[in-house]
Structures are given as structure tokens and as C-alpha cells.
Amino acid sequence: MKRNIYLKMQPLTEAQNIFWSNFSHYLTGEKKINSQDADGRVTSRPVTAVLSSPSFHASAMDGLAVNAEDTFGATDDSPVTLHLDNDQAFAVNTGHPLPDGKDAVIMIENILLQDGGNTGTIRAPIYPWQNVRKVGEDIVATELLFPTHHRLGPPDIGALLTAGCSQVWVRKKPQVVIIPTGTELVNLDNTTQEVPHGKTVESNSSVLGALARRAGAITQISPIIEDQYETIKERLLESVRSDADMVVINAGSSAGTADYTLQVIRELGEVLVHGVTIMPGKPTILGEVEGKPVVGNPGYPVSALISFEQFIMPLLSRMQGMELPEPQKTRAVLAKNLPSRGGMEEFRRMITGKLGSRFVCVPLKKGAGAITTITRANSILRVPSSSEGESQGSTVEIELLRPLEQIERTLLCTGSHDLTLDLLHDLLKKSYPSYPLASTHVGSLGGIMAIRNNMTHLAGSHLLDPETGEYNIGYIQRYLEEMEVTLINLVHRQQGFMVMPGNPKNINGVADLYNQNITFINRQTGSGTRVLLDYELEKAGLEADNIEGYDNEEYTHMSVAVAVLSGKADAGMGILAAARALKLDFIPVTEERYDLIIPKLFLELPAIEKVLEVINTSSFQKAVDGMGGYSTRQTGRVIL
Amino acid sequence: MKRNIYLKMQPLTEAQNIFWSNFSHYLTGEKKINSQDADGRVTSRPVTAVLSSPSFHASAMDGLAVNAEDTFGATDDSPVTLHLDNDQAFAVNTGHPLPDGKDAVIMIENILLQDGGNTGTIRAPIYPWQNVRKVGEDIVATELLFPTHHRLGPPDIGALLTAGCSQVWVRKKPQVVIIPTGTELVNLDNTTQEVPHGKTVESNSSVLGALARRAGAITQISPIIEDQYETIKERLLESVRSDADMVVINAGSSAGTADYTLQVIRELGEVLVHGVTIMPGKPTILGEVEGKPVVGNPGYPVSALISFEQFIMPLLSRMQGMELPEPQKTRAVLAKNLPSRGGMEEFRRMITGKLGSRFVCVPLKKGAGAITTITRANSILRVPSSSEGESQGSTVEIELLRPLEQIERTLLCTGSHDLTLDLLHDLLKKSYPSYPLASTHVGSLGGIMAIRNNMTHLAGSHLLDPETGEYNIGYIQRYLEEMEVTLINLVHRQQGFMVMPGNPKNINGVADLYNQNITFINRQTGSGTRVLLDYELEKAGLEADNIEGYDNEEYTHMSVAVAVLSGKADAGMGILAAARALKLDFIPVTEERYDLIIPKLFLELPAIEKVLEVINTSSFQKAVDGMGGYSTRQTGRVIL
Numbered sequence A, B: 001m002k003r004n005i006y007l008k009m010q011p012l013t014e015a016q017n018i019f020w021s022n023f024s025h026y027l028t029g030e031k032k033i034n035s036q037d038a039d040g041r042v043t044s045r046p047v048t049a050v051l052s053s054p055s056f057h058a059s060a061m062d063g064l065a066v067n068a069e070d071t072f073g074a075t076d077d078s079p080v081t082l083h084l085d086n087d088q089a090f091a092v093n094t095g096h097p098l099p100d101g102k103d104a105v106i107m108i109e110n111i112l113l114q115d116g117g118n119t120g121t122i123r124a125p126i127y128p129w130q131n132v133r134k135v136g137e138d139i140v141a142t143e144l145l146f147p148t149h150h151r152l153g154p155p156d157i158g159a160l161l162t163a164g165c166s167q168v169w170v171r172k173k174p175q176v177v178i179i180p181t182g183t184e185l186v187n188l189d190n191t192t193q194e195v196p197h198g199k200t201v202e203s204n205s206s207v208l209g210a211l212a213r214r215a216g217a218i219t220q221i222s223p224i225i226e227d228q229y230e231t232i233k234e235r236l237l238e239s240v241r242s243d244a245d246m247v248v249i250n251a252g253s254s255a256g257t258a259d260y261t262l263q264v265i266r267e268l269g270e271v272l273v274h275g276v277t278i279m280p281g282k283p284t285i286l287g288e289v290e291g292k293p294v295v296g297n298p299g300y301p302v303s304a305l306i307s308f309e310q311f312i313m314p315l316l317s318r319m320q321g322m323e324l325p326e327p328q329k330t331r332a333v334l335a336k337n338l339p340s341r342g343g344m345e346e347f348r349r350m351i352t353g354k355l356g357s358r359f360v361c362v363p364l365k366k367g368a369g370a371i372t373t374i375t376r377a378n379s380i381l382r383v384p385s386s387s388e389g390e391s392q393g394s395t396v397e398i399e400l401l402r403p404l405e406q407i408e409r410t411l412l413c414t415g416s417h418d419l420t421l422d423l424l425h426d427l428l429k430k431s432y433p434s435y436p437l438a439s440t441h442v443g444s445l446g447g448i449m450a451i452r453n454n455m456t457h458l459a460g461s462h463l464l465d466p467e468t469g470e471y472n473i474g475y476i477q478r479y480l481e482e483m484e485v486t487l488i489n490l491v492h493r494q495q496g497f498m499v500m501p502g503n504p505k506n507i508n509g510v511a512d513l514y515n516q517n518i519t520f521i522n523r524q525t526g527s528g529t530r531v532l533l534d535y536e537l538e539k540a541g542l543e544a545d546n547i548e549g550y551d552n553e554e555y556t557h558m559s560v561a562v563a564v565l566s567g568k569a570d571a572g573m574g575i576l577a578a579a580r581a582l583k584l585d586f587i588p589v590t591e592e593r594y595d596l597i598i599p600k601l602f603l604e605l606p607a608i609e610k611v612l613e614v615i616n617t618s619s620f621q622k623a624v625d626g627m628g629g630y631s632t633r634q635t636g637r638v639i640l
Helices: A012-022 A154-162 A204-214 A229-240 A261-268 A301-319 A404-408 A419-431 A443-452 A473-479 A510-514 A528-539 A557-565 A576-581 A606-615 A618-627 B012-022 B154-162 B204-214 B229-240 B261-268 B301-319 B404-408 B419-431 B443-452 B473-479 B510-514 B528-539 B557-565 B576-581 B606-615 B618-627
Strands: A030-034 A063-066 A080-083 A090-092 A104-107 A112-114 A119-122 A144-146 A167-171 A175-180 A218-221 A246-250 A270-274 A285-289 A292-297 A329-334 A345-355 A358-363 A379-383 A395-400 A411-415 A437-441 A459-461 A485-499 A520-523 A571-575 A585-599 B030-034 B063-066 B080-083 B090-092 B104-107 B112-114 B119-122 B144-146 B167-171 B175-180 B218-221 B246-250 B270-274 B285-289 B292-297 B329-334 B345-355 B358-363 B379-383 B395-400 B411-415 B437-441 B459-461 B485-499 B520-523 B571-575 B585-599
Touching: A012 A270, A012 A285, A012 A301, A144 A154, A144 B419, A154 B204, A154 B301, A175 A204, A175 A229, A204 A218, A204 A246, A204 A301, A204 B154, A229 A246, A229 A261, A229 A285, A229 A292, A246 A301, A261 A270, A261 A285, A261 A292, A292 A301, A301 A345, A301 B154, A329 A345, A345 A395, A345 A404, A345 A411, A345 A437, A358 A379, A358 A395, A358 A411, A411 A443, A411 A606, A419 A437, A419 A485, A419 A576, A419 A606, A419 A618, A419 B144, A443 A459, A443 A473, A443 A528, A443 A585, A473 A485, A485 A557, A485 A576, A485 A606, A510 A528, A520 A528, A520 A557, A528 A571, A528 A585, A557 A571, A557 A576, A571 A576, A576 A585, B012 B270, B012 B285, B012 B301, B144 B154, B175 B204, B175 B229, B204 B218, B204 B246, B204 B301, B229 B246, B229 B261, B229 B285, B229 B292, B246 B301, B261 B270, B261 B285, B261 B292, B292 B301, B301 B345, B329 B345, B345 B395, B345 B404, B345 B411, B345 B437, B358 B379, B358 B395, B358 B411, B411 B443, B411 B606, B419 B437, B419 B485, B419 B576, B419 B606, B419 B618, B443 B459, B443 B473, B443 B528, B443 B585, B473 B485, B485 B557, B485 B576, B485 B606, B510 B528, B520 B528, B520 B557, B528 B571, B528 B585, B557 B571, B557 B576, B571 B576, B576 B585
Parallel strands: A175 A218, A175 A246, A246 A292, A329 A358, A411 A437, A411 A459, A520 A571, B175 B218, B175 B246, B246 B292, B329 B358, B411 B437, B411 B459, B520 B571
Antiparallel strands: A030 A167, A063 A090, A063 A104, A080 A119, A112 A119, A270 A285, A285 A292, A329 A395, A345 A358, A345 A379, A379 A395, A459 A585, A485 A571, A485 A585, B030 B167, B063 B090, B063 B104, B080 B119, B112 B119, B270 B285, B285 B292, B329 B395, B345 B358, B345 B379, B379 B395, B459 B585, B485 B571, B485 B585
């Protein structure tokens, strides 16, 4: 084990400059390919036209080719008759060559054909070269069609072919070798049933490979190798000496006992940067071996991805003579306080939606280990290293991971979580792919506060008013008194205790939580489940304080279930679906009502209309009933 | 020949609705593919996690795994020593499973190792579960990873693998058959030297194929078939009865003598729309044969492309359960008057750049036959059918064909054309791919007016002042008196007469233009070449009026050369390079100076700096000298 000492951590742009400038003249080779196959490729030489287009004076219309002089003087009062039977006029279609001696085309709509098509009468003259596409009007042979380092698109293929360029010189695609390293890694394949304890599925190489291919590269993914100095060294050397233009080692870039990437690059070549002041992505190594870029990419999935996007993808583009487009940006209001560690630039993954005229962004969890923080995000907030964070309500600039109009249509759903929201999400996206539903789970009261602060379109809530025994209405009256909101029932659901299979501690009701050998896992203050538990305890005349583990809090049904499954606790309160998902036993305690709160001003949004439409379908309700622990007897009913 | 009668032309959105609603439930089938290969594919079912991640409590740091209780009370004054030699602490790396009984990890940076690594001393406590990634923290088995109709991206592949989903159900790619029809069409291949007279290179199928592939489709391009009713019918029927999801016939959608597409679709199925009020793209046929969409796509290259983008690409996306992103838009000031034909929605191709804080857009030619109007454009202005055009200086909304920041970096070069500008463009793009130079040719005086109206970054000019014999300066003083501009020499160049090879009419100077059998072709008023000719005529004491063809105007050197080559005229004035390009003979008349006019406020733009850098390179100057007819003796010199 050795200390985690970085040479000198570099800020992002500095690290990029050091790395890229070292390979600023590195271009991939060139090859000649068929123009038909050139979409997305980058020219490596200027392209000039071989042929002119049109290559002859061509009719631009269906009609009669004539000598314009023959039409002069034609009016309504004195029409002119042209003869097709003596070569004075020729019938031509669009694209036909103009017959010799003719210099204009009369549109067919303007001709009265007579005498079995032998004559045509017109009532207006035309001028010379009217309705004629002249030689070279589009392209003149020898002219520059495309400069060097032009990225060809579909219309460009048309110009190449039209100009007689059947082939075109383009930059070769850069070749990238990605080497996954890690003694703990295993491959997932179609036969994998279970991952051995302590092992992790290797997924980064597939993610980085797909990114590299999006940047125009050809990828070669090496088999997983162990954290073993000589093995890494051999594989790296072999890769550098192949046709590869770049080698990426993932991971081993940090400074654990088995992190050899740094030493190997140092032995074989030069380490240019070790450590970047970004989070995720800090333990990035940027180096060079035998003139080729070699990157030690960090191992956490989000770190691996951000480091790859910041350093490698732009270089892959430049090697082909092009620049990556910058991400689209917009300004948004921050839905929550976002503390940040000074000294590091943080890439926070966000869910953004549009509420009225303003964008609102909700931060997801920070952890670099959670791939779902990037798959669920539609935007990124870069908190600069000079900042110690941003406060709720402040306006920040975010980078978009999805097209703007998709973000504009994203429905923010902030509040209590229920598994039927996932079902709703699925059915909504199935019927209306362009209306994403993005849920964040902050508990029922958190959802009501988000509604109050105009930070969400809708909120799931199941808050029991202990005084009335009624759900949600009392809280709406208390916290949303100045707003007009609608309350619509989503489901009724069972709440109960999740316990290990077979219920080894024999828990059958709230009173059993006081047994000496029982540790409980609770939900956070403000969650509907916490309120429900407290109500049940009070009804039974019991004191919460005396329950072992009452102060240990989790934020979702699923994390409570996980705490039970992993032995951290013996019981936790939650819904049947969560217990079933992890094959836990479920001891029902009570049934509760779970509603959606929606500000009335959003009711006419197309996305909300579609949500309500889906909730009222029998396919949604049947699927909910099939999950167990739910009742749809009031689903879709407007309560308030 | 028959009249061009449309059933009833539909406006664009109406036509789209009629067409799409007819296939609104048409989805491609589904298949299971390996998750590694799923980038860009669309889920056909909801995807739920098979495994949790982490699947065990994992260390989130390199350090010592301990029981947090053992660290309580540690401070600077009373450090706590932990024993690695009796299982009180275990060395762990990031990702390792937490040993049984341990519930937290101390970062290696916070430990002083002693006794040969047998003990570690700490000066601060940690709390339970600190630096531990708990089971299911990222993904809980059974949870919804992605809903139906989610388009998978690179990070999603990571989530799939991490969640144990080695395979995933996705929509099949739609299959599109594209049938090029036209008796005048020929294929271009590597052996093509010359296109037979009257024939046209078939290019649309390659363009449309590339577009369809960008929309996720698999394409099958049929061989060219003749404009022959039975042949078209057979090929269409065969295609519809194959695995194809859509058939596109290009073209034959208009109403010429040989346009059979309409009748064939009508015989075999149903014509839903014939004719759309868009330009280009009017003669589009949207139909259905045996339950599949069949499109008669117009034949002009720009029409084919716009019709394909408006009708077919969105449908291909929907067949896969996704929506195409909308084009990015911005507002821009129109650099020229843009008359439009009422009743038709016009898709005008534009070149847009940013001048100071405003975007300026310059319209390209209208012609649907000119593929270069779309390859040169970086944006589209849609002029609504209710409009009769827009005036210079008005603000319009444009759709971007390139990323916004590329448009922001586009240098507008409006004025006289010279072939060395193409060379400059090439060398600039070769060294700085992200700085495009976009030239539009409006003559020298047009360029000066564009500078005056703040519609261009730079202008090429070669305007002779007949009184002083000096170039450009007098015009700058007259027209740009209130602006600060710089004048930089680009080249000196030969001007002379372009004539047919061998100079059959024996033209050796301006006086010969008065010969009886000679027809001249002139440049437009305001062009430097026109001024130069008039100056030469005046110097020789000759009257312009007596030259046959003096009033026939062309707008570029190249179109003058084409007029000569095609026999329309016997001589025209222009530069040597233009004559050489078309293998014409060149009779030198005089040498002139060609300069660049640049407002001083643009001199510090990175793009202008790079232009000036390239002009001053020896590689630029050597290449110019190699073109013939040029001198670089003052190239790059600041004249004013």
C-alpha cells in the first residue's frame, strides 16, 4: 500500500492543453473510398469537380423547347402558334438536353396543344434562357467542391457524384485499443447467472468503446487483464506497437496497492499529467508511449466516462481533422442547495425540465460509482473549482445531454416514490416517446415543498393526517394554501414490514419492534412512510424512542429492503412490491392512499394530459393490480 | 404529354399529418441483441435489473476496513492505533468487498502506518458506513432501468451490463428500399471518364440512403430502372412484398410524359397526398401499398432531400419508437432582399455567420437543381406560404444545419470572387478545421456595400479608379467613409479574354470585340471586371455600346467561361485560372490588384487572425504562384 501522491494535479483546461498539444500534429493516415460510403468521413485533401453540372444546357421544366425570339410578341390578343411538326418546337421533359438552336423552354401549363399535338399556342413570350439550366450552373469542372478537413454529410455525397468524383480521399478512422484491467472484474455474457462474491461486472470498456465509435474511431477491446505489473506492461507495449493510434487502460489509474498503470507508462514512455482537479475523473493519467497517446482512465463508471469525454473524444476528432461540437447549454434554476468541495471542478448530473418560462434543474447523487446518475441525467452542471456550491433558487448554466426540445418536454416528478411510477413512465414512453417522465425521490413532504417552490410539475404523496385519518389534503391546505392544485389518486397500496425470508425474528406487528434482539431501519423524516409508522405506533400507544435503530434512516423503499437483505437491520417499513423485488417476506400493517399533486396551471400541458390519459387506461390499471399489494379502485379519480 | 394537374396540393403540416397518421401504429418488429452492441438502438420492452450493484458492500476508497466503533474518540491529542495483525483492520482497495463485521473504510491518506504495516494510527473517527458503497446503492435488482422506447446511449450500455442484462430487446431497424428511376440516369463508378451527352449521374439514391441510415434504417438501393410503367410497377410490387418497411421511388413524381410513379401507386394502392406546397419539394407523392408507406420522391436533388427530411426521416424514427430531434434555431438579420412566391413555403438555403452580437444570413441561389446550394449552406430560412418575402435588414428565424458554435465561427466573405479564395479556404480549414470560410460572390461593389451594411467580415475587391489608376482606395473613401477598414493585398492577377481553344475568331485585344462576327459576354455592373473593361475601352477611345452582347451579363468568371465554352459567346473577360479550368485560350489584356477589405473591429477575431496568418505563409503563396496568372509580390501587405 502506498500513499496517494499526485505529481501535481492539473486543472481541466491545463491538462487538456498539455495532452493535446503533445499530439497536435498527429493526424491519421488517408485512404481513398467510394463516395457513396463517405457519409461522416473527413476529407484529407481538397476535392475539386471532375465534371460540370449540368454538363449540357438542360430543360428545367416539362414543356416545349423553342427559340425565345419565336415567342416575342405573343399576348392574349395575338397568340402565337408554334409548330412541333417542323422542328420549331420540341417537347422536352425536365432534365432533357436542349435541342441544338433552342434557347428557352415554355412550361407545359402555358401551352394550348392542338392539331393532335402538332401545334402549340401561347399567349405570352419568354426570354432567352428562361427555364433552362445552363452548363455549369451548379458545378463547374475544376472548381473546389470541399476543402481539406471537411466532414462530409449526405448532401455532400450528392455533390461528389454529380461532380464526377466517384471516390474521395478521407482520413482513416483512428484505432483505439481499450484494455480493461482489474483482478476483481468479470465479463458478463449470456450464460452469466450470478456474479461471484466480491467480483464486479466489467462494463467500462463497452461504454468507452461506444463513445469512441461515436467519435469516428475503430475500437479493439482487449480481454480483461489482471492487476499485474508485467502483464499490463506487455499488453500496453503490444498495443502501442500495433496499428493503434491510441491506447486506453481502464483502470488502475489511482494509487491503490494494485494500481500499476502510472508506473508502467512512466517506464515505457512519459507521464504528461497525473491527476486532474475534476470530480468525477480526478485520477486520470495522460501520457505518451512511443509517440502515441496512452491514457490511464479512472475506474469508477462515471469517472471513466467524463475523463474519456474530456480528454479522449476531442483528440480522436482532431486526429481526423475535425472538432467535436460543443454541448448545447441553457440557464436553469437550481431546485436544491448544492454544496461543492472547493478546489475541484465538479460535474454534477442533473435532471432538468421546463416549468412555465424557466428551466429547473434537480441534482442527482454525486457518487462516481453510480452509473445510473449519468443514465438518468439529461444535463450536467459544472461547478467551478473556485465555487463552494450553489444555493437553491440560484440560476446556473447547464450543459445538455439531450436535445433541448426533449428537455423542454421532460416532466419533473419530485416526491415520494412508488413502483407504479415506473410503470407509468414505461407506458407513457411507449405511447409518447417524446415525453419523458423524470422522477426524483425526496419523500412526500419534499414533493409538496417542490410544488410550493415551483420546482416540479407533479409530486407523489401519501401523507397521513393523524388527526383526520385523511391523506394529503391537510398538508396541501397547510403548505400550498396560496396555490391552486389538483389531487388525483394514483393507487391504494399495502404498507408493512419487510423481513428476511421465513420471518426468523417472528415480527407480526408494530409491538414486536420493541423485542430486544430486533434492529429496525427507518425512513427519513418527512416521508409518508415515517408518518405512517409514527401514526401506527401512537395508535398502539407505543413510544418510538425505544425502538432500536429508529434513528437510522434510508430514503427509499428499496434501500430499506436492501438494509434488511444485507443484515444491517431486521425489519423496515415499506411496500409489498419492494419486499417482493428482493424476495423478502412482507408483514402487512395497513393500507394507504398514494396520490399525485399537480398545480392546476400545468393541467393543460400536453405531457400532463398524456400522464392522466395513461393512468386512466385499463392497461395501466391491470398492470398495477398484477404487481400485488395495490388497489386501483380509485385510480384516476380527482380528489381535490 | 399531359397537363400537370395535382389532386389537391397540401400544406406541409397537413401532408405530414395525413401521411404519418396512416402509419401511426406501424412499429418495426423487435429482436434481442447483445447489450454491448446496443448503442443508438431503441428498447422495445421495459428493461429491469437482474443484479444489484454493488452486489456486496464495497469499499469506496483505498484504505483500511474497520468497525467504525473502534475509531470513536480518535483526535489529534489522543490518536487511536488499529491492528492489522489481529483482524481489527484490513487493507482494502476501491471496489473490494468489506470483510465480515466491518462497516466503514478509513482513507489511506488519513492513516499513519507503523510497525512494518502491522498497525495504523488515526487522529479522527469515522462514522458507520463511511466510504462504503452499500449493496444496491446504484441499482437494485428488479428495478426499472429503462422504459420501452428509450434510445440507448453509451452510458446506458454500462447500466445494462452492471445490472446483469447481457442482452436487451430492441426495435429492429426499418428497412427502406430506394428505387432510382429515369431513362436519363447513369451510374458513376470508378471507371467513368465522361457522362454521355444528355445523361445525368444518378446521385439521389446515395444521398437518401445516407440520410435513411442516419435515421437508423437499413437501406437497399435498387439498380436504376427506366421510366417504363410496367418496370416501375413490377419493381415496386416486389419491393413492397419483401421485408421492406418503406419504399421510396425517386423520381417520376411530377407530371412529365414519363412520370409514372403516381399512376403506379394509384393502381397498386392508394395515393394519400399528391403535391405539397413547399419549394423545393412540391411534386411529392405520399401513398400506401399493401399497408406499407410508398413515397414518390421528387427528382431535383434539393427537392429530393427536403422532401425526404420532411416526410420520411420522421416516419423512420417513429417506426422505431423515437422522435427525431428538431433542428436548432436562431434569429438572424437578412443580408439581402428575399422575394418569395406566395402560396408556397420556401426552404431557402443560407450562409450564416456572426458579426459582433448579431447573426447575419446570406441567401444562396433558389434553384432546386443545384446540390451545391445545400452543401454550401449552413442554415435554412423557411419563408411561410403566406409571405411574399423578407427585406434586407429584417430579422428572421433560421434553422441550423451545423452546430451553433461552428456557425458562430463562420467567416463571411462577400464580394468579388477569385480562385485563390478557394485555396485560402482549403488551407485555413486544413490547419483550423473549426473556422469555415464561406464566400458569396456579388462583385466588388456588392462586397463594399456588404461591409458598409455590416453584413460581412471581409470582402474581396479589385475596383479600379479610372481617374487615379489606383485600386479600391477611392471606393473605400467614397462608400466607407464612416468606417475604419483595413485593405490588405491578396494577389495581383492577369485579366484578359477567354476564347475558344485555338482562338478561332482571332481576338487579340479590345478593338477586336467590334468585329462583325463576334458576340461578347459581359460581367455585371458593379463588378471589378466590368469596370476594368470599361477603363480599357475608354483608354483605347472605344464606345462600349457598339459591342454585340455587351448587355448580356454573367456574375462570375466561371459562368463567363461557360458561356464561351458552350458557344453562347465568342469572348468574355476574366482571369487566367478560369480559362484554364475549362481549357479555353486566354488573351492577356492587363494586370490588376485584388485586395481584401476588412473592418478594423474584426481584425482581432481569431478567425481573421488565422486568415491573415495563412495568407502570409509560403505554402499559400507558392500555391498561388503555381496557379498561373497570379503574382504574390505584395500578398499580405497592408495597403491602408
